Amino acid sequence: MAAKTVQYDNIYLNLSEKPGKLRIAPSGLGWKSPSLAEPFTLPISEIRRFCWSRFARGYELKIILKSKDPVSLDGFSQEDLDDLINVIKQNFDMGIEQKEFSIKGWNWGEANFLGSELVFDVNSRPAFEIPISAVTNTNLSGKNEVALEFSTTDDKQIPSAQVDELVEMRLYVPGTTAKEDAADGEE
Amino acid sequence: PSSGIEKPTVKRFESYKRDSQLPQAIGELRILVDYRAQSIILPIFGRPVPFHISTLKNASKNDEGNFVYLRLNFVSPGQIGGKKDELPFEDPNAQFIRSFTFRSSNNSRMSQVFKDIQDMKKAATKRETERKEFAD
Structure with a gap:
Protein backbone atom coordinates (compact mmCIF):
# COMPACT_ATOMS: atom_id res chain seq x y z
CA MET A 1 0.00 0.00 0.00
CA ALA A 2 1.35 3.37 -0.99
CA ALA A 3 1.68 6.26 1.42
CA LYS A 4 -0.64 9.19 0.79
CA THR A 5 -1.73 12.57 2.07
CA VAL A 6 -5.25 13.20 3.32
CA GLN A 7 -6.92 16.32 4.63
CA TYR A 8 -9.70 16.79 7.18
CA ASP A 9 -11.45 20.14 7.48
CA ASN A 10 -13.11 21.30 10.70
CA ILE A 11 -10.75 19.65 13.15
CA TYR A 12 -9.97 21.29 16.49
CA LEU A 13 -6.43 21.30 17.86
CA ASN A 14 -5.94 21.08 21.64
CA LEU A 15 -9.44 22.37 22.44
CA SER A 16 -9.16 25.33 20.09
CA GLU A 17 -12.19 27.57 19.80
CA LYS A 18 -12.11 27.52 16.01
CA PRO A 19 -11.50 24.57 13.71
CA GLY A 20 -8.63 24.24 11.27
CA LYS A 21 -7.47 21.92 8.52
CA LEU A 22 -5.60 18.77 9.44
CA ARG A 23 -3.28 17.16 6.95
CA ILE A 24 -1.83 13.71 7.44
CA ALA A 25 1.20 13.16 5.20
CA PRO A 26 3.92 10.45 5.10
CA SER A 27 6.28 12.79 6.99
CA GLY A 28 3.84 13.58 9.82
CA LEU A 29 0.86 15.77 10.67
CA GLY A 30 0.10 19.44 10.13
CA TRP A 31 -2.73 21.68 11.33
CA LYS A 32 -3.38 25.16 10.06
CA SER A 33 -5.94 27.76 10.93
CA PRO A 34 -6.35 31.53 10.55
CA SER A 35 -5.68 31.81 14.32
CA LEU A 36 -2.08 30.67 13.84
CA ALA A 37 0.60 32.50 11.87
CA GLU A 38 2.60 29.33 11.24
CA PRO A 39 0.99 25.89 10.82
CA PHE A 40 1.36 23.49 13.72
CA THR A 41 3.42 20.49 12.62
CA LEU A 42 4.20 17.17 14.19
CA PRO A 43 6.95 15.02 12.66
CA ILE A 44 6.45 11.27 12.71
CA SER A 45 9.62 10.85 14.81
CA GLU A 46 7.86 12.45 17.83
CA ILE A 47 4.78 10.22 17.71
CA ARG A 48 4.52 7.30 20.07
CA ARG A 49 0.95 6.14 19.47
CA PHE A 50 -2.63 7.09 18.50
CA CYS A 51 -5.85 6.78 20.53
CA TRP A 52 -9.48 7.20 19.49
CA SER A 53 -12.48 7.99 21.69
CA ARG A 54 -15.78 9.86 21.92
CA PHE A 55 -15.05 13.46 22.81
CA ALA A 56 -16.77 16.83 23.18
CA ARG A 57 -17.14 17.80 19.52
CA GLY A 58 -17.44 14.36 18.02
CA TYR A 59 -14.54 11.94 18.17
CA GLU A 60 -10.98 12.62 19.21
CA LEU A 61 -7.76 11.36 17.70
CA LYS A 62 -5.24 11.75 20.46
CA ILE A 63 -1.55 11.55 19.71
CA ILE A 64 0.73 10.39 22.49
CA LEU A 65 4.17 11.88 22.00
CA LYS A 66 7.57 10.65 23.06
CA SER A 67 8.60 13.72 25.01
CA LYS A 68 5.76 16.23 25.24
CA ASP A 69 2.10 16.43 26.28
CA PRO A 70 -0.37 14.56 24.09
CA VAL A 71 -1.91 16.39 21.16
CA SER A 72 -5.69 16.42 20.87
CA LEU A 73 -7.47 16.52 17.51
CA ASP A 74 -11.24 16.49 17.84
CA GLY A 75 -14.19 17.07 15.56
CA PHE A 76 -14.03 13.75 13.72
CA SER A 77 -17.13 11.72 13.00
CA GLN A 78 -17.41 8.06 13.83
CA GLU A 79 -17.25 7.24 10.10
CA ASP A 80 -13.78 8.80 9.83
CA LEU A 81 -12.22 6.00 11.87
CA ASP A 82 -11.84 3.42 9.10
CA ASP A 83 -10.12 5.95 6.81
CA LEU A 84 -7.85 7.11 9.60
CA ILE A 85 -6.87 3.54 10.45
CA ASN A 86 -5.89 3.03 6.80
CA VAL A 87 -3.95 6.24 6.35
CA ILE A 88 -2.06 5.88 9.64
CA LYS A 89 -1.23 2.28 8.81
CA GLN A 90 -0.04 3.20 5.31
CA ASN A 91 1.92 6.29 6.28
CA PHE A 92 3.34 5.40 9.68
CA ASP A 93 2.79 1.65 10.01
CA MET A 94 0.99 2.32 13.30
CA GLY A 95 -2.42 1.38 14.69
CA ILE A 96 -5.11 3.32 16.53
CA GLU A 97 -6.11 2.21 20.01
CA GLN A 98 -9.87 2.59 20.49
CA LYS A 99 -10.71 3.59 24.06
CA GLU A 100 -14.06 3.48 25.80
CA PHE A 101 -14.49 5.90 28.67
CA SER A 102 -16.68 5.47 31.73
CA ILE A 103 -19.91 7.45 31.54
CA LYS A 104 -21.44 5.79 34.59
CA GLY A 105 -21.46 9.00 36.60
CA TRP A 106 -19.55 7.59 39.58
CA ASN A 107 -17.07 9.59 41.65
CA TRP A 108 -15.04 6.65 42.91
CA GLY A 109 -12.24 4.78 41.24
CA PRO B 1 -42.29 -7.14 49.66
CA SER B 2 -40.17 -7.21 52.81
CA SER B 3 -37.92 -10.11 53.77
CA GLY B 4 -37.76 -9.25 57.46
CA ILE B 5 -34.45 -7.66 58.45
CA GLU B 6 -33.03 -5.81 55.52
CA LYS B 7 -29.33 -5.43 55.01
CA PRO B 8 -28.14 -2.02 53.93
CA THR B 9 -28.00 -2.18 50.18
CA VAL B 10 -25.95 -0.14 47.82
CA LYS B 11 -28.21 1.89 45.61
CA ARG B 12 -27.00 1.45 42.06
CA PHE B 13 -27.16 4.21 39.55
CA GLU B 14 -25.70 4.89 36.18
CA SER B 15 -25.73 8.18 34.26
CA TYR B 16 -25.39 6.77 30.74
CA LYS B 17 -24.94 3.37 29.19
CA ARG B 18 -23.92 4.47 25.69
CA ASP B 19 -22.03 7.46 24.28
CA SER B 20 -24.97 8.17 21.98
CA GLN B 21 -27.11 9.04 25.02
CA LEU B 22 -24.93 12.04 25.87
CA PRO B 23 -26.65 15.32 24.96
CA GLN B 24 -25.49 17.16 21.81
CA ALA B 25 -24.61 20.23 23.88
CA ILE B 26 -21.44 18.55 25.22
CA GLY B 27 -19.74 20.13 22.20
CA GLU B 28 -19.97 23.52 23.90
CA LEU B 29 -17.43 22.43 26.53
CA ARG B 30 -19.49 23.91 29.36
CA ILE B 31 -20.99 22.55 32.53
CA LEU B 32 -24.31 20.93 31.65
CA VAL B 33 -27.23 19.82 33.75
CA ASP B 34 -29.06 16.85 32.22
CA TYR B 35 -32.32 16.25 34.11
CA ARG B 36 -33.20 13.25 31.99
CA ALA B 37 -30.08 11.41 33.12
CA GLN B 38 -30.16 13.05 36.58
CA SER B 39 -26.57 14.04 35.95
CA ILE B 40 -24.17 16.96 35.77
CA ILE B 41 -21.71 16.81 32.87
CA LEU B 42 -18.39 18.47 33.61
CA PRO B 43 -15.83 19.48 30.98
CA ILE B 44 -12.58 18.06 32.35
CA PHE B 45 -9.70 19.04 30.08
CA GLY B 46 -12.09 18.89 27.16
CA ARG B 47 -13.71 15.57 27.96
CA PRO B 48 -17.40 15.57 28.95
CA VAL B 49 -17.54 13.62 32.23
CA PRO B 50 -20.93 12.88 33.81
CA PHE B 51 -21.57 12.71 37.54
CA HIS B 52 -24.86 11.33 38.78
CA ILE B 53 -26.80 13.57 41.19
CA SER B 54 -26.51 10.79 43.83
CA THR B 55 -22.74 11.43 44.01
CA LEU B 56 -23.20 15.14 44.72
CA LYS B 57 -23.13 16.30 48.33
CA ASN B 58 -23.59 20.03 47.72
CA ALA B 59 -22.52 22.95 45.58
CA SER B 60 -21.37 26.48 46.27
CA LYS B 61 -20.77 29.57 44.15
CA ASN B 62 -18.38 32.46 44.77
CA ASP B 63 -17.71 35.64 42.83
CA GLU B 64 -14.14 36.89 42.72
CA GLY B 65 -13.27 39.79 40.48
CA ASN B 66 -14.26 39.05 36.90
CA PHE B 67 -14.70 35.36 37.60
CA VAL B 68 -17.27 33.14 39.20
CA TYR B 69 -16.17 29.93 40.91
CA LEU B 70 -18.45 26.93 41.18
CA ARG B 71 -17.44 24.23 43.62
CA LEU B 72 -19.08 20.82 43.60
CA ASN B 73 -18.56 18.64 46.67
CA PHE B 74 -19.12 14.93 46.23
CA VAL B 75 -20.08 12.21 48.68
CA SER B 76 -17.03 10.38 49.99
CA PRO B 77 -15.97 8.43 53.10
CA GLY B 78 -14.70 10.18 56.22
CA GLN B 79 -16.31 13.55 55.65
CA ILE B 80 -17.18 15.99 58.40
CA GLY B 81 -20.93 16.14 58.73
CA GLY B 82 -21.35 12.82 56.95
CA LYS B 83 -24.58 11.28 58.16
CA LYS B 84 -24.49 7.86 59.77
CA ASP B 85 -27.51 6.68 57.84
CA GLU B 86 -26.00 7.65 54.52
CA LEU B 87 -25.95 5.03 51.83
CA PRO B 88 -23.08 2.57 52.16
CA PHE B 89 -20.27 2.93 49.68
CA GLU B 90 -20.06 0.40 46.91
CA ASP B 91 -16.28 0.36 47.23
CA PRO B 92 -15.07 2.07 50.42
CA ASN B 93 -11.45 1.23 49.58
CA ALA B 94 -11.55 3.19 46.34
CA GLN B 95 -10.30 6.70 45.84
CA PHE B 96 -13.07 9.29 45.68
CA ILE B 97 -13.29 12.61 43.96
CA ARG B 98 -14.20 14.95 46.79
CA SER B 99 -14.57 18.15 44.85
CA PHE B 100 -14.13 19.95 41.59
CA THR B 101 -13.88 23.74 41.34
CA PHE B 102 -14.60 25.42 38.01
CA ARG B 103 -13.96 28.99 36.99
CA SER B 104 -15.99 30.94 34.46
CA SER B 105 -16.30 34.54 33.34
CA ASN B 106 -20.00 34.17 32.54
CA ASN B 107 -21.71 35.00 35.82
CA SER B 108 -25.34 34.82 34.68
CA ARG B 109 -24.95 31.43 33.04
CA MET B 110 -23.10 30.03 36.06
CA SER B 111 -25.87 31.33 38.33
CA GLN B 112 -28.37 29.40 36.23
CA VAL B 113 -26.21 26.25 36.30
CA PHE B 114 -25.87 26.59 40.08
CA LYS B 115 -29.65 26.96 40.47
CA ASP B 116 -30.32 23.99 38.17
CA ILE B 117 -27.90 21.80 40.13
CA GLN B 118 -29.47 22.80 43.45
CA ASP B 119 -32.99 22.17 42.14
CA MET B 120 -32.02 18.76 40.78
CA LYS B 121 -30.33 17.87 44.10
CA LYS B 122 -33.36 19.01 46.13
CA ALA B 123 -35.73 16.96 43.98
CA ALA B 124 -33.47 13.89 44.24
CA THR B 125 -33.21 14.24 48.03
CA LYS B 126 -36.99 14.59 48.31
CA ARG B 127 -37.57 11.45 46.24
CA GLU B 128 -35.05 9.55 48.36
CA THR B 129 -36.72 10.68 51.62
CA GLU B 130 -40.14 9.62 50.30
CA ARG B 131 -38.73 6.27 49.23
CA LYS B 132 -37.32 5.67 52.73
CA GLU B 133 -40.57 6.67 54.44
CA PHE B 134 -42.45 4.32 52.18
CA ALA B 135 -40.04 1.49 52.98
CA ASP B 136 -40.47 1.90 56.76
Whole structure:
Protein backbone atom coordinates (compact mmCIF):
# COMPACT_ATOMS: atom_id res chain seq x y z
CA MET A 1 0.00 0.00 0.00
CA ALA A 2 1.35 3.37 -0.99
CA ALA A 3 1.68 6.26 1.42
CA LYS A 4 -0.64 9.19 0.79
CA THR A 5 -1.73 12.57 2.07
CA VAL A 6 -5.25 13.20 3.32
CA GLN A 7 -6.92 16.32 4.63
CA TYR A 8 -9.70 16.79 7.18
CA ASP A 9 -11.45 20.14 7.48
CA ASN A 10 -13.11 21.30 10.70
CA ILE A 11 -10.75 19.65 13.15
CA TYR A 12 -9.97 21.29 16.49
CA LEU A 13 -6.43 21.30 17.86
CA ASN A 14 -5.94 21.08 21.64
CA LEU A 15 -9.44 22.37 22.44
CA SER A 16 -9.16 25.33 20.09
CA GLU A 17 -12.19 27.57 19.80
CA LYS A 18 -12.11 27.52 16.01
CA PRO A 19 -11.50 24.57 13.71
CA GLY A 20 -8.63 24.24 11.27
CA LYS A 21 -7.47 21.92 8.52
CA LEU A 22 -5.60 18.77 9.44
CA ARG A 23 -3.28 17.16 6.95
CA ILE A 24 -1.83 13.71 7.44
CA ALA A 25 1.20 13.16 5.20
CA PRO A 26 3.92 10.45 5.10
CA SER A 27 6.28 12.79 6.99
CA GLY A 28 3.84 13.58 9.82
CA LEU A 29 0.86 15.77 10.67
CA GLY A 30 0.10 19.44 10.13
CA TRP A 31 -2.73 21.68 11.33
CA LYS A 32 -3.38 25.16 10.06
CA SER A 33 -5.94 27.76 10.93
CA PRO A 34 -6.35 31.53 10.55
CA SER A 35 -5.68 31.81 14.32
CA LEU A 36 -2.08 30.67 13.84
CA ALA A 37 0.60 32.50 11.87
CA GLU A 38 2.60 29.33 11.24
CA PRO A 39 0.99 25.89 10.82
CA PHE A 40 1.36 23.49 13.72
CA THR A 41 3.42 20.49 12.62
CA LEU A 42 4.20 17.17 14.19
CA PRO A 43 6.95 15.02 12.66
CA ILE A 44 6.45 11.27 12.71
CA SER A 45 9.62 10.85 14.81
CA GLU A 46 7.86 12.45 17.83
CA ILE A 47 4.78 10.22 17.71
CA ARG A 48 4.52 7.30 20.07
CA ARG A 49 0.95 6.14 19.47
CA PHE A 50 -2.63 7.09 18.50
CA CYS A 51 -5.85 6.78 20.53
CA TRP A 52 -9.48 7.20 19.49
CA SER A 53 -12.48 7.99 21.69
CA ARG A 54 -15.78 9.86 21.92
CA PHE A 55 -15.05 13.46 22.81
CA ALA A 56 -16.77 16.83 23.18
CA ARG A 57 -17.14 17.80 19.52
CA GLY A 58 -17.44 14.36 18.02
CA TYR A 59 -14.54 11.94 18.17
CA GLU A 60 -10.98 12.62 19.21
CA LEU A 61 -7.76 11.36 17.70
CA LYS A 62 -5.24 11.75 20.46
CA ILE A 63 -1.55 11.55 19.71
CA ILE A 64 0.73 10.39 22.49
CA LEU A 65 4.17 11.88 22.00
CA LYS A 66 7.57 10.65 23.06
CA SER A 67 8.60 13.72 25.01
CA LYS A 68 5.76 16.23 25.24
CA ASP A 69 2.10 16.43 26.28
CA PRO A 70 -0.37 14.56 24.09
CA VAL A 71 -1.91 16.39 21.16
CA SER A 72 -5.69 16.42 20.87
CA LEU A 73 -7.47 16.52 17.51
CA ASP A 74 -11.24 16.49 17.84
CA GLY A 75 -14.19 17.07 15.56
CA PHE A 76 -14.03 13.75 13.72
CA SER A 77 -17.13 11.72 13.00
CA GLN A 78 -17.41 8.06 13.83
CA GLU A 79 -17.25 7.24 10.10
CA ASP A 80 -13.78 8.80 9.83
CA LEU A 81 -12.22 6.00 11.87
CA ASP A 82 -11.84 3.42 9.10
CA ASP A 83 -10.12 5.95 6.81
CA LEU A 84 -7.85 7.11 9.60
CA ILE A 85 -6.87 3.54 10.45
CA ASN A 86 -5.89 3.03 6.80
CA VAL A 87 -3.95 6.24 6.35
CA ILE A 88 -2.06 5.88 9.64
CA LYS A 89 -1.23 2.28 8.81
CA GLN A 90 -0.04 3.20 5.31
CA ASN A 91 1.92 6.29 6.28
CA PHE A 92 3.34 5.40 9.68
CA ASP A 93 2.79 1.65 10.01
CA MET A 94 0.99 2.32 13.30
CA GLY A 95 -2.42 1.38 14.69
CA ILE A 96 -5.11 3.32 16.53
CA GLU A 97 -6.11 2.21 20.01
CA GLN A 98 -9.87 2.59 20.49
CA LYS A 99 -10.71 3.59 24.06
CA GLU A 100 -14.06 3.48 25.80
CA PHE A 101 -14.49 5.90 28.67
CA SER A 102 -16.68 5.47 31.73
CA ILE A 103 -19.91 7.45 31.54
CA LYS A 104 -21.44 5.79 34.59
CA GLY A 105 -21.46 9.00 36.60
CA TRP A 106 -19.55 7.59 39.58
CA ASN A 107 -17.07 9.59 41.65
CA TRP A 108 -15.04 6.65 42.91
CA GLY A 109 -12.24 4.78 41.24
CA GLU A 110 -8.49 4.91 41.06
CA ALA A 111 -6.07 7.59 39.93
CA ASN A 112 -3.07 6.30 37.97
CA PHE A 113 -0.12 7.92 36.28
CA LEU A 114 0.17 6.92 32.65
CA GLY A 115 2.92 8.61 30.71
CA SER A 116 2.48 12.35 31.04
CA GLU A 117 -1.12 12.08 32.26
CA LEU A 118 -3.04 11.40 35.42
CA VAL A 119 -5.90 9.05 34.56
CA PHE A 120 -8.91 8.51 36.81
CA ASP A 121 -10.27 5.01 36.20
CA VAL A 122 -13.85 4.06 37.09
CA ASN A 123 -14.75 0.39 36.97
CA SER A 124 -11.57 -0.39 34.95
CA ARG A 125 -12.28 2.28 32.35
CA PRO A 126 -10.80 5.77 32.19
CA ALA A 127 -13.26 8.51 33.15
CA PHE A 128 -10.97 11.46 32.43
CA GLU A 129 -7.32 12.37 31.88
CA ILE A 130 -5.39 15.31 33.26
CA PRO A 131 -2.08 16.41 31.72
CA ILE A 132 0.46 16.44 34.54
CA SER A 133 1.94 19.64 33.11
CA ALA A 134 -1.36 21.41 33.91
CA VAL A 135 -0.92 20.72 37.64
CA THR A 136 0.56 23.85 39.21
CA ASN A 137 0.33 22.87 42.85
CA THR A 138 -0.49 19.86 45.02
CA ASN A 139 -0.98 19.63 48.75
CA LEU A 140 -2.37 17.43 51.46
CA SER A 141 -5.51 19.40 52.19
CA GLY A 142 -6.86 17.13 54.91
CA LYS A 143 -6.73 13.67 56.38
CA ASN A 144 -6.51 11.34 53.35
CA GLU A 145 -7.17 14.25 51.03
CA VAL A 146 -5.01 15.53 48.22
CA ALA A 147 -5.73 18.81 46.41
CA LEU A 148 -4.51 19.47 42.88
CA GLU A 149 -4.56 22.97 41.41
CA PHE A 150 -4.53 23.55 37.66
CA SER A 151 -3.30 26.27 35.40
CA THR A 152 -5.85 28.05 33.25
CA THR A 153 -5.67 28.72 29.53
CA ASP A 154 -5.26 32.51 29.76
CA ASP A 155 -1.91 32.51 28.01
CA LYS A 156 -2.60 29.92 25.31
CA GLN A 157 -1.37 30.67 21.81
CA ILE A 158 -4.61 29.44 20.23
CA PRO A 159 -7.91 30.78 21.62
CA SER A 160 -9.50 28.02 23.71
CA ALA A 161 -13.08 26.78 23.54
CA GLN A 162 -13.07 26.08 27.25
CA VAL A 163 -15.45 28.52 28.91
CA ASP A 164 -15.72 26.70 32.22
CA GLU A 165 -12.26 25.74 33.35
CA LEU A 166 -11.30 23.25 36.01
CA VAL A 167 -9.10 25.01 38.57
CA GLU A 168 -9.01 22.52 41.45
CA MET A 169 -9.71 18.88 42.24
CA ARG A 170 -9.71 17.23 45.65
CA LEU A 171 -9.23 13.51 45.94
CA TYR A 172 -9.91 11.23 48.90
CA VAL A 173 -7.13 8.66 49.13
CA PRO A 174 -7.63 5.90 51.72
CA GLY A 175 -4.65 4.73 53.77
CA THR A 176 -2.06 6.69 55.68
CA THR A 177 0.11 8.12 52.92
CA ALA A 178 -0.62 9.10 49.38
CA LYS A 179 1.78 7.23 47.15
CA GLU A 180 2.66 8.81 43.86
CA ASP A 181 4.66 7.05 41.19
CA ALA A 182 5.14 9.47 38.37
CA ALA A 183 6.34 7.53 35.36
CA ASP A 184 8.29 9.57 32.86
CA GLY A 185 6.88 8.70 29.52
CA GLU A 186 7.10 4.93 29.69
CA GLU A 187 4.06 2.79 30.36
CA PRO B 1 -42.29 -7.14 49.66
CA SER B 2 -40.17 -7.21 52.81
CA SER B 3 -37.92 -10.11 53.77
CA GLY B 4 -37.76 -9.25 57.46
CA ILE B 5 -34.45 -7.66 58.45
CA GLU B 6 -33.03 -5.81 55.52
CA LYS B 7 -29.33 -5.43 55.01
CA PRO B 8 -28.14 -2.02 53.93
CA THR B 9 -28.00 -2.18 50.18
CA VAL B 10 -25.95 -0.14 47.82
CA LYS B 11 -28.21 1.89 45.61
CA ARG B 12 -27.00 1.45 42.06
CA PHE B 13 -27.16 4.21 39.55
CA GLU B 14 -25.70 4.89 36.18
CA SER B 15 -25.73 8.18 34.26
CA TYR B 16 -25.39 6.77 30.74
CA LYS B 17 -24.94 3.37 29.19
CA ARG B 18 -23.92 4.47 25.69
CA ASP B 19 -22.03 7.46 24.28
CA SER B 20 -24.97 8.17 21.98
CA GLN B 21 -27.11 9.04 25.02
CA LEU B 22 -24.93 12.04 25.87
CA PRO B 23 -26.65 15.32 24.96
CA GLN B 24 -25.49 17.16 21.81
CA ALA B 25 -24.61 20.23 23.88
CA ILE B 26 -21.44 18.55 25.22
CA GLY B 27 -19.74 20.13 22.20
CA GLU B 28 -19.97 23.52 23.90
CA LEU B 29 -17.43 22.43 26.53
CA ARG B 30 -19.49 23.91 29.36
CA ILE B 31 -20.99 22.55 32.53
CA LEU B 32 -24.31 20.93 31.65
CA VAL B 33 -27.23 19.82 33.75
CA ASP B 34 -29.06 16.85 32.22
CA TYR B 35 -32.32 16.25 34.11
CA ARG B 36 -33.20 13.25 31.99
CA ALA B 37 -30.08 11.41 33.12
CA GLN B 38 -30.16 13.05 36.58
CA SER B 39 -26.57 14.04 35.95
CA ILE B 40 -24.17 16.96 35.77
CA ILE B 41 -21.71 16.81 32.87
CA LEU B 42 -18.39 18.47 33.61
CA PRO B 43 -15.83 19.48 30.98
CA ILE B 44 -12.58 18.06 32.35
CA PHE B 45 -9.70 19.04 30.08
CA GLY B 46 -12.09 18.89 27.16
CA ARG B 47 -13.71 15.57 27.96
CA PRO B 48 -17.40 15.57 28.95
CA VAL B 49 -17.54 13.62 32.23
CA PRO B 50 -20.93 12.88 33.81
CA PHE B 51 -21.57 12.71 37.54
CA HIS B 52 -24.86 11.33 38.78
CA ILE B 53 -26.80 13.57 41.19
CA SER B 54 -26.51 10.79 43.83
CA THR B 55 -22.74 11.43 44.01
CA LEU B 56 -23.20 15.14 44.72
CA LYS B 57 -23.13 16.30 48.33
CA ASN B 58 -23.59 20.03 47.72
CA ALA B 59 -22.52 22.95 45.58
CA SER B 60 -21.37 26.48 46.27
CA LYS B 61 -20.77 29.57 44.15
CA ASN B 62 -18.38 32.46 44.77
CA ASP B 63 -17.71 35.64 42.83
CA GLU B 64 -14.14 36.89 42.72
CA GLY B 65 -13.27 39.79 40.48
CA ASN B 66 -14.26 39.05 36.90
CA PHE B 67 -14.70 35.36 37.60
CA VAL B 68 -17.27 33.14 39.20
CA TYR B 69 -16.17 29.93 40.91
CA LEU B 70 -18.45 26.93 41.18
CA ARG B 71 -17.44 24.23 43.62
CA LEU B 72 -19.08 20.82 43.60
CA ASN B 73 -18.56 18.64 46.67
CA PHE B 74 -19.12 14.93 46.23
CA VAL B 75 -20.08 12.21 48.68
CA SER B 76 -17.03 10.38 49.99
CA PRO B 77 -15.97 8.43 53.10
CA GLY B 78 -14.70 10.18 56.22
CA GLN B 79 -16.31 13.55 55.65
CA ILE B 80 -17.18 15.99 58.40
CA GLY B 81 -20.93 16.14 58.73
CA GLY B 82 -21.35 12.82 56.95
CA LYS B 83 -24.58 11.28 58.16
CA LYS B 84 -24.49 7.86 59.77
CA ASP B 85 -27.51 6.68 57.84
CA GLU B 86 -26.00 7.65 54.52
CA LEU B 87 -25.95 5.03 51.83
CA PRO B 88 -23.08 2.57 52.16
CA PHE B 89 -20.27 2.93 49.68
CA GLU B 90 -20.06 0.40 46.91
CA ASP B 91 -16.28 0.36 47.23
CA PRO B 92 -15.07 2.07 50.42
CA ASN B 93 -11.45 1.23 49.58
CA ALA B 94 -11.55 3.19 46.34
CA GLN B 95 -10.30 6.70 45.84
CA PHE B 96 -13.07 9.29 45.68
CA ILE B 97 -13.29 12.61 43.96
CA ARG B 98 -14.20 14.95 46.79
CA SER B 99 -14.57 18.15 44.85
CA PHE B 100 -14.13 19.95 41.59
CA THR B 101 -13.88 23.74 41.34
CA PHE B 102 -14.60 25.42 38.01
CA ARG B 103 -13.96 28.99 36.99
CA SER B 104 -15.99 30.94 34.46
CA SER B 105 -16.30 34.54 33.34
CA ASN B 106 -20.00 34.17 32.54
CA ASN B 107 -21.71 35.00 35.82
CA SER B 108 -25.34 34.82 34.68
CA ARG B 109 -24.95 31.43 33.04
CA MET B 110 -23.10 30.03 36.06
CA SER B 111 -25.87 31.33 38.33
CA GLN B 112 -28.37 29.40 36.23
CA VAL B 113 -26.21 26.25 36.30
CA PHE B 114 -25.87 26.59 40.08
CA LYS B 115 -29.65 26.96 40.47
CA ASP B 116 -30.32 23.99 38.17
CA ILE B 117 -27.90 21.80 40.13
CA GLN B 118 -29.47 22.80 43.45
CA ASP B 119 -32.99 22.17 42.14
CA MET B 120 -32.02 18.76 40.78
CA LYS B 121 -30.33 17.87 44.10
CA LYS B 122 -33.36 19.01 46.13
CA ALA B 123 -35.73 16.96 43.98
CA ALA B 124 -33.47 13.89 44.24
CA THR B 125 -33.21 14.24 48.03
CA LYS B 126 -36.99 14.59 48.31
CA ARG B 127 -37.57 11.45 46.24
CA GLU B 128 -35.05 9.55 48.36
CA THR B 129 -36.72 10.68 51.62
CA GLU B 130 -40.14 9.62 50.30
CA ARG B 131 -38.73 6.27 49.23
CA LYS B 132 -37.32 5.67 52.73
CA GLU B 133 -40.57 6.67 54.44
CA PHE B 134 -42.45 4.32 52.18
CA ALA B 135 -40.04 1.49 52.98
CA ASP B 136 -40.47 1.90 56.76
